[in-house]
Amino acid sequence: MLPSNLLRAKISRGTISPLYASLDFDTMALAERISGIFRDATGKRRGELMDKLREVENGGNDFKLVRGLSTLLERRCTFEPEGAFNPKEARMAVFEEASRSRTSSLEERNGVIQTVSTKLGISPEAMERTLFSDLEDEVILREFMPLDAERLLKQYNLSVTQTLLFKSLRVEFTASGNWKNIFRDVKRFGLIYSVERGNDGFRVSLDGPLSLFKMTERYGTSIAKILPQIVASDSWSIRAEILARSRGRVYTFEADGRELKSIILSA
Numbered sequence: 001m002l003p004s005n006l007l008r009a010k011i012s013r014g015t016i017s018p019l020y021a022s023l024d025f026d027t028m029a030l031a032e033r034i035s036g037i038f039r040d041a042t043g044k045r046r047g048e049l050m051d052k053l054r055e056v057e058n059g060g061n062d063f064k065l066v067r068g069l070s071t072l073l074e075r076r077c078t079f080e081p082e083g084a085f086n087p088k089e090a091r092m093a094v095f096e097e098a099s100r101s102r103t104s105s106l107e108e109r110n111g112v113i114q115t116v117s118t119k120l121g122i123s124p125e126a127m128e129r130t131l132f133s134d135l136e137d138e139v140i141l142r143e144f145m146p147l148d149a150e151r152l153l154k155q156y157n158l159s160v161t162q163t164l165l166f167k168s169l170r171v172e173f174t175a176s177g178n179w180k181n182i183f184r185d186v187k188r189f190g191l192i193y194s195v196e197r198g199n200d201g202f203r204v205s206l207d208g209p210l211s212l213f214k215m216t217e218r219y220g221t222s223i224a225k226i227l228p229q230i231v232a233s234d235s236w237s238i239r240a241e242i243l244a245r246s247r248g249r250v251y252t253f254e255a256d257g258r259e260l261k262s263i264i265l266s267a
Contacts, residue, residue, distance in 0.1 A: 001162040001224045006068045009164060016242050016251035018160040021065060021153045023263055030061060031069055031149035038073050038144050046079055047137030065156075072155055073147065079139040085120060087134040090127065093120070154265035158231065161264065162224035164253060169241040171206040171223060175233035182229045189222035231257060232266040 008019035021027055034056060041049040053070050057063045081087050097112045110124070117127040132138055147155065165171060175182060179202060186193055192207040206223060230236050236257040241250050 001166060001221065002068050002071055002159045004163060004166065006064050006071065007160060007163045008062070008064050008068075009160075011244070011251060014251060016164070016244070016253050017255070018157070018164050020157045020160065020260075020263055021069075023150060023153055027153060028149045030056075030066070031152045034066065034069050035073060035146055035149065035152060038077065038141075039146055041141050042144055044141060045137060046139050046141060049141060050137065068156055068160070069152060072152065072159060073144075076145040076147070077141055078143040080142045081133040082129060082138070082140050085122070085130050087130055087132065090116075090120075090130045091132075094127075094131065151265065154263060157260070157263050158228065158265045161255065162227050164242060165223050165227065165240055166220040167242050167244070168220075168223060168253075169243055169250060171238065171240040172203060173206075173230055173238045174201060174203050174236060175230055176201055176235040178229060178233040181232070182226065185226045185229050189225060191219075191222055191226070228266060231260070231264055233257065 009016050010019055021031075034053070037049065037052045037056070041052065053066065057066045093116050094112060097116050098109070101108065101112060103109050103112050113124050113127050117124045120127070122130075133140075182204075186204070186206070194205045196203045196205075230238065238253070238255045240253045242253050243250050
């Protein structure tokens, strides 16, 4: 799932649907470029990574798409502060020493850094790097688990669908096969549901996260989490009522596995 401010959707005649990423040459190239930026950023500051991604945004690309793809890739990263010492402990040692000496000038500050560095057995330069190395832009990308462009785009399409369902009042779906895993997740996530059996299998109705009794973020996340099991079925369809708060209206979302199977990632 993506942050709600990165949802791309189109509205027409009472319906709403995500703007899915195409698997065409240009979009695949964009996904590969963004993934390459993450690969090349290994061992560098997060701030440098963000600067490169902003260049892609400013290059005429849809910024929500770029940020959405970047968000998915950043979840596959491990960031760590630079330096051998805990930055919080280093700051505390410096602040305590500065309080004792009543530091008020740059020269006195440098003296404090020198004193604390000597106590910890590191150079003043290493101490300067350590002090704020845990700030968001200063942490170092230590490990990145890459995704190929096609899988990244399919993951994006799954994620924007999940983000849309997070705003649902009610969700109905059918599926062919995979019911054991679907019902396992429905029950595990504590979703309120009803089931009807028809000629083509089961039809399941779920109360959405924005219904009267379940207006919680946790419940909305649970709704989104069962989507991978639904789309992993041989055939499936979804119909949901989506509340657009900014417009004060409810729209219908419909999706069919026959149309989306080739562009959306399954479990």
